[in-house]
Amino acid sequence: MRIIKHLVIAMVVNILPVLVFAQQKTYNITAYGAKPSLRLNNGKSIQKAIDDAASHGGGMVLVPAGTYITGPLVLKTGVELHLDDDALLMGSTNRMDYPKDKMAVISAVSQQNIAITGNGIIDGQGRELVENVFVLLRQGIIKDKEWLLKRPTESNRPGVLHFYDCTNVKVTGVTIKNAACWVQNYKKCSQVVINHIRVISTAYWNNDGIDIVDSKDVRITNCFVNAADDGICLKSEERSGRCENIYVENCTVRSSASAFKLGTGSLGTFKNITVKNLTVYDTYRSAVALETVDGADMENINVSNVQAKNTGNAILIRLGHRNSDDKYSTIKHVYIGNVKAEIPSAKPDIGYPVEGPPPKVPPHNLLPASITGIPGHAIEDVILENIEITYGGGANKEKAYISTDLLSTVPEQIPNYPEFTMFGELPAWGLYVRHAKGIKLKNVTLKLLENDFRPSMVFDDVNGLDVQGLNLPNAKVLPTVILNKVTSPSLKSINLPGENQNAVKTQ
Structure with a gap:
């Protein structure tokens, strides 16, 4: 076994890097019996290398060049799994x-x-894994309550990475592909x-590229994600x-759902x-979806420098109430x-292996960016600055129509799943704001x-518009x-069509 000098950099959000130098042994999986093969399951051999490294205080477990099949692996404290070119x-x-x-290829708990x-x-x-799940279900070897109604549950569809209650986790450089469920999940870490890293996973449904669940001090940088969810x-x-x-920077995303999203699971807190x-x-x-519908508090969110082409919606901010308790x-x-952002008239993900589902709502025209709370529970203090959105247009009243004199007919959809199509037709093509307080638009x-x-634009039940x-x-x-x-509106430096005095209507 060779000994190399290894530099570990522990990055904490908004804190200077802490440098820790350590001597680290390398444990080559081939020394534990692993062999490149499309038939041999090397899971036990690779796990032996991980266990040996952990028992000696940690080290690098090396996967050399070649193709290795593996069953589920458990990563342990002090161990770095390194995949060579x-x-x-x-x-x-x-x-x-x-x-x-252990419903993932690689997992770790409390490490x-x-x-x-x-x-x-x-x-x-x-x-291929899901195909095997279907075979086992039809043979009665495994059970699943949902597969005849929709698809096998997540408990029968392993992801690739799952880390729970872990501290100081680093994933860099690798390409992660083709999960049967969420690609990677960092929960309570x-x-x-x-x-x-590169994430290329359009193999099946519920294929989120990167999921951060109830975790803190997280940096996601310089990543490429192409996901079916x-x-x-x-x-x-x-x-x-x-x-x-949570800090996200310099990432490129393609998605059959939303690119960057807070929610839909939203029970606790999203902050900073x-x-x-x-x-x-x-x-x-x-492109950007901020959603809390289960009682979570969401505050101090800063999103800047977004370039979005061929996406169904630019910005969605939604506060709902689908939880059964009294916490709003x-x-x-x-x-x-x-x-x-550029919003086309056509469906933007046509041709991908797993496309977004057809809308379940009635027919509607192209939908605007939106900021929507619910009666008595306004979204507060939102600034939109230096925003340019180009829409394909082409709406017609024969498809759908809501009169601006009947804005109350737009359904509230208070307990519904949050997404930009949830209201069906909306009475504006560019921006729709309802049940909000302290909204500022700049340029x-x-x-x-x-x-x-x-x-x-339509602003409905807004207290404070600048x-x-x-x-x-x-x-x-x-x-x-x-x-x-709308109470306390202030409109300055407005370039309205033709400088027409009738361009703004107060109801």
């Missing part, structure tokens, strides 16, 4: 190789100082660094749980979330700035490629901005 670690496609408590590094590939072989998603699944001090330099393309739902969600102190530009019969710099296209139908039940 041209190393391919492939998860078993036999569902029976995965115990109920510290663990890492997955290198330039190799981890492939969950999710599509702290001090997590995810850097320069949400790209980068933060969730809170416990009332006492917290997603806090920063997203910078996000590139989004061919995404079915929203809150959203306050949100800044979204420097966003440029917002909305564009149309084809005409739309609806006004560009607009400083607004650019709208020429409109064939006026008014183009509707203020309904």
